[in-house]
Amino acid sequence: MNKFIxxxxxxxxxxxxxxxxxxxxxxxxxxxxxxxxxxRTEKKIIDIPYPxxxxxxxxFKFEKKNSIDDILGGIPGLFLESRYGNHDVRVSIRGFGSxxxxxxxxxxxxxxxxxxxxxxxxxxxxxxxxxxxxRIEVVRGNSSSLYTNAPGGVINFLNDMYFTxxxxxxxxxxxxxxxxxxxxxxxxxxxxxxGLLTYKYHNYKGYRPHSEDYWHILNTVGKVTPGDRTSLDIxxxxxxxxxxxxxxxxxxxxxxxPFQANPQDVARDAYRRSNKGRVGLKFNWGLDRNYNNQxxxxxxxxxxxxxxxxxxxxxxxxxxxxGSFKYINRSMLxxxxxxxxxxxxxxxxxxxxxxxxxxxxxxxxxxxxxTDETIANYGFYYSNDFQLxxxxxxxxxxxxxxxxxxxxxxxxxxxxxSKRVFDDFTPKFAVNFKVLPNVAVYTSYGFSxxxxxxxxLDNYPTSSNPNELLNPDLQPQKTETFEIGTKGNLVNAxxxxxxxxxxxxxxxxxxxxxxxxxxxVFGNVYFxxxxxxxxxxxxxxxxxxxxxxLSYNFSYTFSDFKYDNYNAIVxxxxxxxxxxxxxxxxxxxxxxxxxxxxxNMRLRYxxxxxxxxxxxxxxxxxxxxxxxxxxxxAAKTDGYNVVNGLLGLDWRVGKFNMILNAGLNxxxxxxxxAFVNINAANNRFYEAGEPQNxxxxxxxxxxxx
Numbered sequence: 001m002n003k004f005i006x007x008x009x010x011x012x013x014x015x016x017x018x019x020x021x022x023x024x025x026x027x028x029x030x031x032x033x034x035x036x037x038x039x040r041t042e043k044k045i046i047d048i049p050y051p052x053x054x055x056x057x058x059x060f061k062f063e064k065k066n067s068i069d070d071i072l073g074g075i076p077g078l079f080l081e082s083r084y085g086n087h088d089v090r091v092s093i094r095g096f097g098s099x100x101x102x103x104x105x106x107x108x109x110x111x112x113x114x115x116x117x118x119x120x121x122x123x124x125x126x127x128x129x130x131x132x133x134x135r136i137e138v139v140r141g142n143s144s145s146l147y148t149n150a151p152g153g154v155i156n157f158l159n160d161m162y163f164t165x166x167x168x169x170x171x172x173x174x175x176x177x178x179x180x181x182x183x184x185x186x187x188x189x190x191x192x193x194x195g196l197l198t199y200k201y202h203n204y205k206g207y208r209p210h211s212e213d214y215w216h217i218l219n220t221v222g223k224v225t226p227g228d229r230t231s232l233d234i235x236x237x238x239x240x241x242x243x244x245x246x247x248x249x250x251x252x253x254x255x256x257x258p259f260q261a262n263p264q265d266v267a268r269d270a271y272r273r274s275n276k277g278r279v280g281l282k283f284n285w286g287l288d289r290n291y292n293n294q295x296x297x298x299x300x301x302x303x304x305x306x307x308x309x310x311x312x313x314x315x316x317x318x319x320x321x322x323g324s325f326k327y328i329n330r331s332m333l334x335x336x337x338x339x340x341x342x343x344x345x346x347x348x349x350x351x352x353x354x355x356x357x358x359x360x361x362x363x364x365x366x367x368x369x370x371t372d373e374t375i376a377n378y379g380f381y382y383s384n385d386f387q388l389x390x391x392x393x394x395x396x397x398x399x400x401x402x403x404x405x406x407x408x409x410x411x412x413x414x415x416x417x418s419k420r421v422f423d424d425f426t427p428k429f430a431v432n433f434k435v436l437p438n439v440a441v442y443t444s445y446g447f448s449x450x451x452x453x454x455x456x457l458d459n460y461p462t463s464s465n466p467n468e469l470l471n472p473d474l475q476p477q478k479t480e481t482f483e484i485g486t487k488g489n490l491v492n493a494x495x496x497x498x499x500x501x502x503x504x505x506x507x508x509x510x511x512x513x514x515x516x517x518x519x520x521v522f523g524n525v526y527f528x529x530x531x532x533x534x535x536x537x538x539x540x541x542x543x544x545x546x547x548x549x550l551s552y553n554f555s556y557t558f559s560d561f562k563y564d565n566y567n568a569i570v571x572x573x574x575x576x577x578x579x580x581x582x583x584x585x586x587x588x589x590x591x592x593x594x595x596x597x598x599x600n601m602r603l604r605y606x607x608x609x610x611x612x613x614x615x616x617x618x619x620x621x622x623x624x625x626x627x628x629x630x631x632x633x634a635a636k637t638d639g640y641n642v643v644n645g646l647l648g649l650d651w652r653v654g655k656f657n658m659i660l661n662a663g664l665n666x667x668x669x670x671x672x673x674a675f676v677n678i679n680a681a682n683n684r685f686y687e688a689g690e691p692q693n694x695x696x697x698x699x700x701x702x703x704x705x
Contacts, residue, residue, distance in 0.1 A: 269361020
């Protein structure tokens, strides 16, 4: 298998240059995009020895902007399962993140380079406003040698600070099931400072009963340049909203009506309410004229108020403070370039967690628990990029030490205090070889470390010490990673047909020890470790300009993820209500909630009708193969296909700009399982994706100078 994949990679690397030989003089190599997340220094995509993707706002300006799935659905290796819009989405890269039935795990989420992920790695993305986002960068694969709890990769959302003139814009989107997105966006700029301010109101009734949500999102970014080689960035946002949860269904309920709400979740009015805010300052200083020495200092503060109703009524009230420091040195070792980056990150978050009885979604008077919880992360990293052969062969060495601490103190029973500490050093080395200036082959080998999240440490009745607040048995998962791949970007300026091609192909294999997996005990979700898992997969994709505004995008992900050694504890209830634990050997089973085949295709056509008037149309197709619903592989969902259509108009008259769009999603009105609630003890595994639905949008902008 490994030899076969390597043969394919080498064939692609050497056949693409042959494709360009017909008109050798007409072939030019495009300047690659600049990344700021892959190696925590600015690099061209072709020089980064990992698979990376960058999406500019021009690529999604006509798209529906209700969910991350609407924007990032076509990236190889990325699997998105949206439960109720954008605010309870499962983001999975190479299976990392698939264990989370709520929120994002295993993938580091950044907003303007500042962690949206909390100190324990758990992430919710209520603050991401796609009307405010200008670029998105995705690094796929093991990034633990540079970021905390990032075995799956990194996604960095960058606010739209790329404008050159002041402007004001309103955006409006309406759709089926009472979808409404309205807001305003304005930017100002001169030689000394720049600013961006957006406000968005979102309201959505939902396609299932008891699934409505609403959000207010205020976002601002400012940039000041005090000196020739200095800059100061100011960040702030505040989010307020609520989402109701219709719950998962068992097979009988699914067969009766896949869009119904679960009666239990309706009866307890299951919902999540959030108030969330952040302010941050980032200072950059070029120590010399050529920026061969740079310093970046970041500081930020966060607030979070979170209500969650389930069997109980839980309130999480936290404040946090964090920061980072980075130093970059670029120098020459003889005729060879050498770049070193060193830095550290710190994030501290604490506050009370109170739990009450739940009376139909209302907070009862009975205080069940009151815990003061503190979570902190400290990390130090090192990166050295050395050019073994100038502009041809480079070696990247990275390493990071992380220490994640949890301290929980029971405020009712003072003797029930728990502390868990997880730490590890995760090195990685990678090699990048440029076959041509814009065609590269790369490989990497390293290790990753992923600590449990705070909610994953909830103790359960049959642990080795059920009196502890934090689960004493749960251990971090550790991974040995290997990948090899190739990517390239060629342009033939003298041809109208097939004149621009970007491709990527990656093979990876991971060995995971102590993989963290969820399990359900009568409606309460807990987490445990499996012994060892092997993940092997292939990611392939290409973007092709077919002819004068007609482009075709294709991505395919193959995932073969198995438990090598897994003796699971199965908890049942006997006839008199006592808990009974049993051991069950699940070795050889397939990891649930990860499709074996994931295919995405998009055909786009953009046509200039007259000067400053462009028409846009797109059809997209997605195929997801069936997924197992639990570790026992007791049931499997059916595969599904979704076809979407989109139309757009971009019209500019002087200082005025209008963008209109309209779309029809799930054109064939397929009913399918879009989200698998993993390992539910009551067999409530299934949640339906959106049926056929339409949307329309109208954005109006005006340049102020």
